Amino acid sequence: MNRVAFATLGCKTNQYETDALMDLFFKNRYDIVSFEDLADIYIINTCTVTHVGDKKSRQMIRRAKKNNPESIVIVMGCYAQISTEEVSEIEEVDIVIGTDARGKILDYINDYIEGKHQKPYVIVEDIMNINTFENMSLDSVATHTRAFVKIQEGCNQYCSYCIIPYARGHVRSRSSENVVEEIIRLTEKGYKEFVLTGIHIGSYGLDLEKTELMDLVEAIHQVDGVERIRLGSIEPRLITDSFINRINALPKICDHFHLSLQSGSDTVLKRMNRKYTTDQFEKAVEKLRTIYLSPSITTDIIVGFPGETEEEFDETYEFLKKIHFSEMHIFPFSKREGTPAATMPDQIPSQTKKKRAEILSELEAICREDYVDQFDGKVSEVLVEELKNELYIGHTKNYLKVHIKTENTLKLGEIYTVKLKKIAPNQLFGEFI
Numbered sequence: 079m080n081r082v083a084f085a086t087l088g089c090k091t092n093q094y095e096t097d098a099l100m101d102l103f104f105k106n107r108y109d110i111v112s113f114e115d116l117a118d119i120y121i122i123n124t125c126t127v128t129h130v131g132d133k134k135s136r137q138m139i140r141r142a143k144k145n146n147p148e149s150i151v152i153v154m155g156c157y158a159q160i161s162t163e164e165v166s167e168i169e170e171v172d173i174v175i176g177t178d179a180r181g182k183i184l185d186y187i188n189d190y191i192e193g194k195h196q197k198p199y200v201i202v203e204d205i206m207n208i209n210t211f212e213n214m215s216l217d218s219v220a221t222h223t224r225a226f227v228k229i230q231e232g233c234n235q236y237c238s239y240c241i242i243p244y245a246r247g248h249v250r251s252r253s254s255e256n257v258v259e260e261i262i263r264l265t266e267k268g269y270k271e272f273v274l275t276g277i278h279i280g281s282y283g284l285d286l287e288k289t290e291l292m293d294l295v296e297a298i299h300q301v302d303g304v305e306r307i308r309l310g311s312i313e314p315r316l317i318t319d320s321f322i323n324r325i326n327a328l329p330k331i332c333d334h335f336h337l338s339l340q341s342g343s344d345t346v347l348k349r350m351n352r353k354y355t356t357d358q359f360e361k362a363v364e365k366l367r368t369i370y371l372s373p374s375i376t377t378d379i380i381v382g383f384p385g386e387t388e389e390e391f392d393e394t395y396e397f398l399k400k401i402h403f404s405e406m407h408i409f410p411f412s413k414r415e416g417t418p419a420a421t422m423p424d425q426i427p428s429q430t431k432k433k434r435a436e437i438l439s440e441l442e443a444i445c446r447e448d449y450v451d452q453f454d455g456k457v458s459e460v461l462v463e464e465l466k467n468e469l470y471i472g473h474t475k476n477y478l479k480v481h482i483k484t485e486n487t488l489k490l491g492e493i494y495t496v497k498l499k500k501i502a503p504n505q506l507f508g509e510f511i
Contacts, residue, residue: 079150079191082108083117085138088125090275090310092155094226096123098214099183105217106184113142119150119187124157126245128412132157136168143170150187154180156245159205160416166198176202177231177246178212205247209285213252216260218267223463223491224308225269229257229294230276234284237340238351239380239411239419242277249281254294258301265303268491271332271461272298275310291316292324299328305493306461306475308332311378314354314362326369333373334477335366340380342397343390349422350383356397363401372452374404374476381438382411382431384422391434398441404449404476406442410435447503453478454500460508462488474498482508 082103086096099121100110111117120142125131135157142151152173158165159176166174173186179201190199211231232249233242261272274295276282283289298307307330314337325331337359341347344355366373379398381391398406410431413420453474460480462472470482472494482488482496496508 079118079187080108081111081115081117082119082121083111083113083115083142083145084121084123085113085142086123087131087134087138088123088127088156090226090273091228091231091277092123092125094216094228094275095155095180095214096121097222097226098216098228099123099180101216101218102181102184102214113138114145116146117142117149118146119152120145121152121154121183124153124155126155126157126160126241128414130412132161139168139170150190152183152187154183156242159202159245160241162200162202166200171198174198174200174202177205178203178208181212181214205245208247209250211250211252213256215256217263223269224271224273224306224461225261225264226273226275227257227260227264228252228276229274230279230282232281233278234281235278235353236351238349238422239383239414239417241414241417244416246277249278249284251282251284251286251289253286254289254297257294258297261298261301261304265301270303270491270493271306271308272304273308273310274298279310280312280316292321295328295331296324299330304330306330306332308334308477309336311336311338313338314359317362317365319365322365322369332475332477333370334376334475335373336376336378337362339377341383341386341390342379342394343386344393346383346386346390346394349385350380350419360397360401372449372476374449374478375401376405376407376477377401377403378407378409379438380409380411381434382426384411384419384426385424386411386426386434395438395441398438398445402445402448403442405446406438408435408438408442450478450500450504450506453498453506456498457495457511458498458508459493459495461493462490464490478506480506480508482510484510486510 084096086092122138124135150172151170153165153171154175158174189195230251232247234249236243282291458474460472462470464471470488497511499507501507
């Protein structure tokens with residue numbers, strides 16, 4: 079039983095947790111193989127943000143057992159936590175683990191092999207009773223050239239459409255000392271860019287004494303070998319004058335900020351239980367644009383939220399046009415059982431949601447191209463991440479994707495200075511000067 083394969087669905091936090099488990103198995107002399115290959119153990123780290131995530135998780139479960147009928151199939155993560163009984167009843171599932179106590183996975187496997195537990199072996203606790211951060215240490219990241227680092231768990235926001243607080247529990251923060259120790263280990267392995275991730279990283283430190291997100295960021299900034307710090311999704315309320323002053327003194331911070339808006343209508347935001355207004359959001363963007371020349375501001379938008387009128391949709395459209403994001407992720411509203419929004423009146427018909435999503439997608443394409451156009455002919459630094467079809471591919475500090483064609487051999491994970499050249503809509507090439 080020494081071949082293990084992983085499949086990860088969902089967010090960057092899930093990716094970190096998978097990376098940490100891969101590291102754990104590797105240290106215990108397991109061979110990490112592709113999910114499509116023959117493995118003794120298949121681990122599916124699931125997502126349950128929408129029913130689509132649940133469906134994809136079930137597909138991966140069945141694919142695993144098809145690859146090797148004699149394998150042990152382990153389902154972990156948010157879908158396993160929220161729908162434990164449903165997952166347990168899937169014939170192919172052997173072990174079910176929620177969103178805590180994953181670090182003991184090798185013990186669970188050994189107990190199962192020794193017959194101490196019958197199929198399905200379920201390890202899922204009431205996540206609302208968990209009050210401590212589960213440390214899952216990481217020494218190397220086998221599948222990435224940038225390192226995701228999980229700094230907190232859980233969410234206290236309870237947006238009316240979101241199931242994640244019920245899957246992840248209350249806010250629990252990782253100690254800054256533990257985060258910094260992990261980053262030091264990763265810099266020693268050659269990693270230069272670090273993406274700080276979590277379920278709601280703006281809440282970092284709420285459960286710690288006299289500690290907040292910027293304290294942690296400043297500590298990471300002092301680590302030799304760290305060249306880039308990229309923040310995960312944050313809320314506009316985090317961007318105060320103090321935040322701006324402190325971040326302005328940290329040149330390693332990437333000028334790429336994902337501010338999750340969800341709607342450009344204040345009445346819709348209120349129904350969503352989002353705790354800011356469009357005016358506050360706009361002021362946060364303005365603050366960022368005072369300290370960075372052309373920062374990448376990206377966002378998420380839910381279209382067709384229950385009760386969304388034509389007027390409210392028009393408000394959203396005009397607000398998005400005004401902010402002019404560098405990139406927008408557009409999602410038609412999807413009912414999630416167990417959330418207040420699922421039972422709200424005036425659910426929007428699918429065709430209306432589809433039409434509105436298409437309208438916003440057209441706007442998104444225009445805004446994205448306008449943003450990319452600014453950098454045609456500019457000199458920028460690119461972190462090279464992969465070699466594909468004789469082209470090196472990487473990202474700038476503000477997360478522009480760049481293709482580099484060169485006869486020289488470039489090292490993955492290294493940062494190179496190139497001149498950007500636009501060759502097609504939203505496509506940039508990098509040329510060595």
